[in-house]
Amino acid sequence: MGNIMDIKMAENILRIRFSQIIINERYKNNEFKIPIHLALGHEAIAASIDAIMDENDVLVLHHRNIHYNLARAKTLKAQLDEYYLKKEGLAKGQLGSMNLANEAENIVYTSSILGNNLAVASGLALGKKVRGSKGVVVVTTGDGAIEEGSFYENLLFLKSNELPALILIENNEWSLATHIKERRCTINIDKFAQSVDAKYEKLSGNDSFKYVERLIELKELALLNKTPVCVEVELTTLGSWYMKKKGYPNGKFINYHAGPAPTINLSEGPVIKESNEDPVYVLKTYFEEEKFTEISDKVLMLLEEKIR
Amino acid sequence: MTYYELINQIIRKKVFETKTIVLFGQNIDAGSCLSGLTRNLKVQENSLIINTPNSENSLCGIGFGLMLSNVASVFFMKQQDFLLLGIDHLVNTFNFIRLKKPSASFTIMNIVVDSGYEGPQSCLNNLADFCSISRTPGFTITNKIDAEQIINSQLVSPGFRIISVSQRLANKDVIETEKIFSRSDDTLFKYTEGNDATIVCFNFTFPQGQELYKKLKNKNINSSLFSVNTPLPIDWNEIIQDVKKTGNIVIIDDSKSSNLSCDNLLVEVMRECKLSNEIVVKRKLDDSLLVPNPDTLIIDYEGIIGKLTASMKQKLCR
Numbered sequence: 047m048g049n050i051m052d053i054k055m056a057e058n059i060l061r062i063r064f065s066q067i068i069i070n071e072r073y074k075n076n077e078f079k080i081p082i083h084l085a086l087g088h089e090a091i092a093a094s095i096d097a098i099m100d101e102n103d104v105l106v107l108h109h110r111n112i113h114y115n116l117a118r119a120k121t122l123k124a125q126l127d128e129y130y131l132k133k134e135g136l137a138k139g140q141l142g143s144m145n146l147a148n149e150a151e152n153i154v155y156t157s158s159i160l161g162n163n164l165a166v167a168s169g170l171a172l173g174k175k176v177r178g179s180k181g182v183v184v185v186t187t188g189d190g191a192i193e194e195g196s197f198y199e200n201l202l203f204l205k206s207n208e209l210p211a212l213i214l215i216e217n218n219e220w221s222l223a224t225h226i227k228e229r230r231c232t233i234n235i236d237k238f239a240q241s242v243d244a245k246y247e248k249l250s251g252n253d254s255f256k257y258v259e260r261l262i263e264l265k266e267l268a269l270l271n272k273t274p275v276c277v278e279v280e281l282t283t284l285g286s287w288y289m290k291k292k293g294y295p296n297g298k299f300i301n302y303h304a305g306p307a308p309t310i311n312l313s314e315g316p317v318i319k320e321s322n323e324d325p326v327y328v329l330k331t332y333f334e335e336e337k338f339t340e341i342s343d344k345v346l347m348l349l350e351e352k353i354r
Numbered sequence: 355m356t357y358y359e360l361i362n363q364i365i366r367k368k369v370f371e372t373k374t375i376v377l378f379g380q381n382i383d384a385g386s387c388l389s390g391l392t393r394n395l396k397v398q399e400n401s402l403i404i405n406t407p408n409s410e411n412s413l414c415g416i417g418f419g420l421m422l423s424n425v426a427s428v429f430f431m432k433q434q435d436f437l438l439l440g441i442d443h444l445v446n447t448f449n450f451i452r453l454k455k456p457s458a459s460f461t462i463m464n465i466v467v468d469s470g471y472e473g474p475q476s477c478l479n480n481l482a483d484f485c486s487i488s489r490t491p492g493f494t495i496t497n498k499i500d501a502e503q504i505i506n507s508q509l510v511s512p513g514f515r516i517i518s519v520s521q522r523l524a525n526k527d528v529i530e531t532e533k534i535f536s537r538s539d540d541t542l543f544k545y546t547e548g549n550d551a552t553i554v555c556f557n558f559t560f561p562q563g564q565e566l567y568k569k570l571k572n573k574n575i576n577s578s579l580f581s582v583n584t585p586l587p588i589d590w591n592e593i594i595q596d597v598k599k600t601g602n603i604v605i606i607d608d609s610k611s612s613n614l615s616c617d618n619l620l621v622e623v624m625r626e627c628k629l630s631n632e633i634v635v636k637r638k639l640d641d642s643l644l645v646p647n648p649d650t651l652i653i654d655y656e657g658i659i660g661k662l663t664a665s666m667k668q669k670l671c672r
Contacts, residue, residue: 140453147450154422159446165412166447169419176376176402176425199409203416206407 053341055093055254056329058120060345062089062113063316063326065122068349069112069129070285073306078129080142083304085113086318087284088216090325091249092117094257095184095214098265099152102181106167107156108188109144110216118151123352161187161194164213168200171209182265184212190221193230198238201274205242208272212265215276218283220301239276250280252325255332282323285310316342357523358390360498364505365463369428370396372510376420378404378413379430388465389524392430414440417460418447418514424458426510431464434518435478445488448514459510461517468558468608469521470649477649481518481557482585482611491515492585493540496560497529500583504540520558522649529561535592541584542592548576551631551662552596555581556607556616562635562653563606569655575662577604585609587618594626601669602631602662608651610637630665633658 066084073082085092092113099105099118107114115125119136128135129143136148144158154170157163167185174181191197192215204211215235219226226232239246247264249257261277268275285307288297310318316326330338355363369375377395379388383403387393395403406413413429414437420427431437437444440462466479485492492515493508495501508515536543546567555563560581567579578596582588597603603623607616620634635653637643 141450145450155419155450157446157450159442162415162442162446165415165443166419166422168412169416169421170423171419172376172402172416173420173423173425176374176400176420177423178400196412196415199407199412202407203409203412207404 052255052332055097055258056333056341057345058093058096058117059089059254059325059329060316060342061120061122061349062092062116064346064349065116065125066112067310067312067316068122068353069126070307070310071312074308080129080131081304082112082129082143083110084285084302084307085110085283086302086307086310087218087282087324088113090252090254090257090328091214091216091279091281094254094261097254097258098261099184100181101152102179103152104170104181104183105153106163106170106183106185107147107153108160108163108186108191109158110188111146111156111186112143114186115146115148115153118153119148121352122349126353160191161196163187164196164200167211168203168209171204171211172207175207175209182210182212182268184214186214186216189215189217189219189226192233192235201239201242201244201276204274205244209274210268210272211274212261212268213274213276215278217278217280220283220303222303223301225301235276235278244273245271245275246278247275248278248280251322252281252328254325254329284318284324355528356525357520357528358525360528361495361501361505361519362391362393364501365392365509366395368505368509370398372401372426373398374425375401375510376404376425376427377402377430378406378416378427380406380408380432382430388430388432389521391465391519410436410439411442414443414462415447417462418443418451421451421456421458421460421514422454424456426459428461428463428509431462433467433476433478434464434480435467435476437462437464437484437516438478441484441487444484444490448488448490451514457512459512460514461509463509463517463519465521466518466558467521468649469524471646472649473646474644477643479557479608479610481516482609482613482615484516485585486613493517494557494583494585495519496523496555496558496581496583497531499531499533499536500540500543500581501528503536504583507540523558523561529564531564541582541588543581543583544578544592545581546577546579548578548600550575550600550666551577551602551604552593552600553577553579553604553606554593554616554619555579556605556614557585557609559606559608559651562651566604566606566653566655566658569659570662573659573663575659575666582615585611585615587615590619590622593619594623597623597627597629601627601629602665603629604633604658605635606651606653607636610639610643612639630668631661633661
C-alpha cells in the first residue's frame with residue numbers, strides 16, 4: 047500500500063475514527079446537549095461510499111450518520127460546532143446530530159425516523175429521472191429500519207418506476223438494546239429483493255478497498271439496469287461494555303446505541319478491537335506498522351490542530 | 355358544470371402550464387380517475403403522470419423528495435383517511451424541508467368522503483388535524499370563485515400545502531357566485547355585505563351558508579357571508595369588524611375535528627363584540643358518526659331565522 051488513493055482512503059478512515067473518539071471524549075465530559083449516535087466500527091462503509099460518489103450522486107442518511115458526514119466533509123471542526131449548536135456548524139446549528147445533512151457534500155436529507163428517509167430517497171431518484179440528471183441516489187438504513195413497511199414500499203416504488211438507487215442496509219444486528227434474535231425472525235434480504243426483481247449484495251469484512259471495487263460495480267449496475275440495489279453491510283457497532291450487575295458474574299453486556307461510549311479512550315489509539323469487526327484494524331493490515339503510525343499520527347495531529 | 359368538472363378543468367389547465375411536474379397517486383389516470391377529479395390530465399415533456407402502488411406513507415415522502423430535487427408535484431388522494439398513513443412525512447419530513455425553504459411545490463389534494471354511509475372508517479373530515487399537527491397550510495374548495503383562486507395560486511406554488519375537496523359536492527352543480535373580496539393568501543372570502551347578520555362558513559359549508567343567506571334575505575334580513583377556506587386560526591379582523599356592525603354571528607362548520615378554528619373565532623368575537631346572537635352549528639361528535647349514516651350537518655334554518663328575526667325586532671324597538 048502506498049499509492050496516493052490508498053493513502054487518502056486510509057486518512058479518511060482514520061479521520062472518521064479519531065473524530066468520533068474526540069467527540070466521545072467531549073461527550074463523556076457532558077459537553078453536548080443533543081443526542082449523538084456514534085458509529086465506531088462503521089467507518090469502512092462510510093469511507094467507501096465517499097470514495098465512489100461523484101458530483102451527480104446524492105446521499106440520504108439516517109439517524110446514525112456521523113461517519114458519513116465526517117467522510118464527506120473531511121472536517122471535524124464544523125461537525126463539532128454543529129453538535130455544540132453553533133452558527134459556525136455544518137448546518138448553522140439548525141440540524142444537530144440525528145438530522146445532520148450537508149448539501150455542499152451532496153448529503154441532501156437525513157432523518158431521525160426509522161424508514162422515513164427511504165421515501166425521500168425515492169422522490170430524489172424520481173426527481174433525477176424527471177430532470178434527466180445523472181447520478182445515483184444512495185440511501186442508508188439499518189437492520190431495524192428494514193422492519194418498517196416503508197422499506198418494502200420504497201423498494202417497490204423504485205423498481206416499479208425504474209429508478210436506480212443503492213440502498214445500504216447497515217446490519218449491526220441491534221435495534222437499540224434488542225438483538226435481532228430477540229425481536230424478529232430472520233429477514234432474507236436477498237430473497238426479499240429478488241421478490242421485486244431488485245438486486246442484492248452483501249458486504250462484510252470491513253475492507254474498504256474491497257468495498258470500493260464492489261460498490262463501483264453495483265453503482266454501474268444500478269444505473270445501467272435502472273434498478274434499486276440492496277447492499278447489506280455486515281458490521282459491528284463498537285463501544286459496547288459490561289455493566290456490573292447483580293446476577294451477572296461477568297457483567298451485563300450493554301450494546302452501544304447512543305451517547306458516550308465509556309470504554310473508548312483517545313489515549314488507546316485508533317484501533318478499538320483487534321479483529322475484522324474493527325475497520326481500522328483491517329486497514330492496519332494493509333500497511334507496515336511504521337507507515338500506519340505515521341498516517342495515524344498525522345491525521346490526529348491535523349484534527350487536533352483544527353479544533354484547538 | 356359540476357363541482358368536480360370545474361375543479362378538473364382548472365387543474366388540467368394549471369398542470370399543463372407547468373414546465374416540469376409529477377402528478378401521482380393511485381388510479382389518477384385509470385378507471386374513473388378519482389370520480390373525474392383527475393380525468394384527462396396532460397403534462398408537458400419531461401413531466402410525468404404516475405399511477406402509483408398503494409403506498410400512501412411513502413408517496414407523501416416521495417413528494418418531499420421531489421421538492422428537494424426542485425421538481426413540482428401533486429399527490430392526488432382518493433380519500434382523506436389515506437393521509438393518516440403519511441403523517442410521519444407531513445410532520446417530520448416537512449419539518450426538515452421547511453428549514454430549507456425550497457422553491458419547488460408539493461401539494462397533496464385529497465377527497466374528503468363526506469357523502470355519507472361509509473361506516474366507522476373512510477369518512478374522515480378532519481383537515482384541521484392534519485394541518486395543525488404540522489402547521490401546514492390547508493385549503494378547502496367549495497365553489498367556483500374559491501376553486502379558481504385557490505387552485506391557480508396554490509396548486510403549484512413554492513412550498514407545501516394540502517387542498518381538500520368534497521365528495522358530497524362532486525356531482526352537484528358548482529356554485530357560481532360573486533365575491534366582495536378575498537385575502538391574497540386564499541384563506542378568507544367574503545361574498546355578500548349585510549347589516550343584520552354575519553354568516554361565517556368553515557370547511558365545506560359554503561352551500562349551507564349561502565342557503566341560509568338566501569332564506570334570511572327572503573325575510574328581509576341582510577347578512578354578510580364569509581367563507582373561511584383554511585382550517586387553522588387566522589387574523590379574524592374582517593369578520594370581527596362585520597360582527598361589530600351586525601351584532602349577530604352564525605358560524606357553520608361541518609368538520610369532524612375537535613380542533614376547530616371556528617371556536618377560536620367565537621372567542622375573539624365574544625371578546626371584541628357586543629352580541630345579540632351567537633349561533634354555532636357544528637357536528638355533535640359522538641358514536642352516531644361511526645355507523646353508516648347520511649353524514650349531513652343538520653341546520654335548523656327556521657330556528658336560526660326565528661332567533662335573528664326576534665333580534666331584529668328588538669333592535670327596531672330600541
